[in-house]
Amino acid sequence: MLLYGLSLTRSHYEAEDLVQEALYRFLLIYDQLEDTNYKARLFRVMRNYYFDKQRKEKKKPTIYSINLSN
Template sequence: MRDETLEQLLLKEANLVFKYLIKMGASKEDAEDIVQETLYKTIKNIDAIDGHNMRAWLFKVAINSYYSLYNKKKKQSTIAADHLQNLKMLTESTEDYCITEEKRKVIQKALDLLKPSYRELLIFKYVMELSYRDIANLLETSEEKVKVYLYRARNKFKEIWEGLNLE
């Protein structure tokens, strides 16, 4: 019975990690691979992981794996992505596509210019809609620190956003 409960907990948390990775920009396939690797590491080290910090541990392992993969892929050429964008453009109206794509690029550029910790906080709060308490638990810190850093992250994003829109 305990194994079944642990399995259910791991699957629930893995689904949350998967959604977070997608929101961070990982492809579906990369997110699946990272989650699988994270679950493998979790099961392998289950005795060393504090049960109350399971979610935080899963997120840290997954995020580190994502950054490693991202940095590796960043160095490689992504010609296939350009072809997919061209196909997508053919299926949508040109005007709608250009407006949507331009907004997405500006938002992504603003997020890319943020410190990774600020970007993560904004994704946790506004994309994944986690509460301050949930974010604090994930990051193993206090709710007050989360509020302060989110305030700073929002202000920095706003500053970058306004700078990008003036260019």
């Protein structure tokens, strides 16, 4: 799972956070799943969480600092 996280994020620390959050979210829905392919479902949860996080980051306004002293 960590290798998949690394392939998405390109950062070791972000990949660890991604795996941890994906496992947490997977455990929240685990008992509601009807299929038995848990590995595929876990990777899908990880991918969806990563893309949701990227979309939220894009929507954040960028704050620029302007130096007014001349």
